[in-house]
Amino acid sequence: MSFSGFIVQLVNGLAAASSLxxxxxxxxxxxxxxxxxxxxxxxxxxxxxxxxxxxxxxxxxxxxxxxxxxxxxxxxxxxxxxxxxxxxxxxxxxxxxxxxxxxxxxxxxxxxxxxxxxxxxxxxGPRAPGLSGAITILGRKFPTYDLFLMAxxxxxxxxxxxxxxxxxxxxxxxxxxxxxxxxxxxxxxxxxxxxxxxxxxxxxxxxxxxxxxxxxxxxxxxxxxxxxxxxxxxxxxxxxxxxxxxxxxxxxxxxxxLCIWLGIVDVFGFTISFSKLTLVVDFLVMAVVLIWRPWGLMGRPQPVNRYANNAEDPLRPASTTYLAGVAAFVLLLAVVPVIMADSPYTTVLMIDLLIAALFAASLHFIMGPAGLHSFGHAAYFGLGAYGAALIVRTMGIPMEMALIMAPVVAAAGAFVFGWFAVRLSGVYFAMLTLAFAQIVWAVTYQWDDFTGGSNGLTGVWPAPWLSDKSSYYWMTLIIVVAGIVGLRRVLFAPFGYALRAARDSVMRADAIGIDAKHMQWMGFILAGWVAGIAGALFAFSKGSISPEALAVNKSVDGMVMVLLGGIQTLIGPVVGAFSFTWLHDTVARSTDYWRAMLGFIILLLVLLFPQGIAGAFRQLFDHLRSRKKASLLDGMSNASNQYVMPAKGVER
Known part of the structure; x- marks a missing residue:
């Protein structure tokens, strides 16, 4: 480290700031x-x-x-x-x-x-004509083009x-x-x-x-x-x-x-690589600023009408017909390994579909009923996955116990991050969750000795009695169905009603004694715990885990699943997860340009079903039900109009 190097790095930072x-x-x-x-x-x-x-x-x-x-x-x-x-x-x-x-x-x-x-x-590209040279600053060469960018x-x-x-x-x-x-x-x-x-x-x-x-x-x-x-x-x-x-x-x-200039520094016997912080320093800054000043350095607090949120239609308990249909679908899922015995890949794909459904359901829990739009939910999926892998590899604990302990690791992360995040709302909440997720990703990506760094961890296999993919599939199906049903039960419990009340009107919730932020914090922790279960199942299904499980792409995939299925319906995240994961797998195997094809399909679905796939079907059923009810009322009205009072002296 030298003073001249410090000045050159500062000037270089000015050039980078312009394009940003x-x-x-x-x-x-x-x-x-x-x-x-x-x-x-x-x-x-x-x-x-x-x-x-x-x-x-x-x-x-x-x-x-x-x-x-x-x-x-x-x-x-x-x-x-x-x-x-x-x-x-x-x-x-x-x-x-x-x-x-x-x-x-x-x-x-x-x-x-x-x-x-x-x-x-x-x-x-080539060098800029006229600005391809360099000037000397304190004995160090500095590109002329960077000086141009500074201006x-x-x-x-x-x-x-x-x-x-x-x-x-x-x-x-x-x-x-x-x-x-x-x-x-x-x-x-x-x-x-x-x-x-x-x-x-x-x-x-x-x-x-x-x-x-x-x-x-x-x-x-x-x-x-x-x-x-x-x-x-x-x-x-x-x-x-x-x-x-x-x-x-x-x-x-x-x-x-500055981090690049500092490089590797020994502080009280500890070696700190500041150059590695360049991957996450912007998100660290955002997290600190949003916690200290939620509206930004030079922004203004936005006036918020605390009654402004439009209350959604209340959630309705499932009808007998609906429950029968769900039960039939679960039974069909249960016999998939038997029906598709000649296609082992189908069982592997179905495991991925089930895990995606649980992950999407956990994200929907805070996006829909809680009204908290998280951009960093993959952090808790990844914490659950890495927690399971590390518990098995470093502690020698059996896989069955790791499935119980790993989600607790994810819930602990949600406990800490959620305490800060729920104090914000709207895009600021979304960006703070993204910042926390990127911090977790950077730590796992660079901590080679503990998390395996960019290579991740391998050799994370299920117990011998689950080594067969069919057995692991059935266990996954049981856990996923229990998790989704459990989330649904929570939504119809007093806690779920309080959570939706806080979403629809914070002031009215406060007036009747509901601590809105506390409810949202508890909901955030519960969602993180369920996402951790999905992450642990994912780690054992693949036998390994890598930092991609915590990357922003994973969080975006979860949001796409929820929105594709429909955020206003409880079945939406399951429909969206199955649709998106199946489309992703099918399209990716059919063409090198699978992203574009998948993008066109998503655009088509957005234009045709602005409320999501499940939301569109719910609207259709509601429309048919209202028409049936209207026709029934019309029939009753016509029947009453046909009754005529008899003339005086005429027997009825």
Missing amino acids: FLVAAGLSLIFGVTRIINFAHGSFYMVGIYVAYTLVGLLGANLGFWPALLLAALTVSLLGALIEMVLLRRIYKAPELFQLLATFALVLIIRDAVLYLWGPEELL VGPVVLGLVWLLLKKTRFGVLVRAATQDREMVSALGVNQAWLFTAVFALGALLAGLGGALQLPREAANLEIDLHTIGSAFVVVVVGGMGSLPGAYVAALLIAELKA
């Missing part, structure tokens, strides 16, 4: 006006760098370099406008979480489109600020951020305003990607990595605050640069 700010600024604009959590915003960044690579090759690396970057940003802007007009405009009135599901489907489609057009190899962030911030503060378009954008309905009532074409804002946000993301062409290789993984960092910047800076986003980008980039 461009993506975050676009994301903040889109969310502020359209209220869509655009999961595909990182894909715009990725497309920007790929398009810039192609245009530089076509126009030439000298005279065509700078025009190519601008044209790439404009191309991404047009792509964003097209997506908004063709898809998002159709789902503005859908629930926010289904909008998130639609943008996640776009991530899958865009990634495979990029794979088809540019291939799987990393692509590194880009403040310049773009100033231009966007002028656009929003000094133009009529900016006035409309700020007005729409505060009250979209009033803007529409004043005669403003809201549709085109949304399109323009979405195109501007995509332009900034595309520009951020294009500017990284000389510094970063274009690859297929940067979309999700970028959107995660952009979400962190927006939340830490404060939703809707562009200066806050820039300050947050600077803070996070400089902290990462």
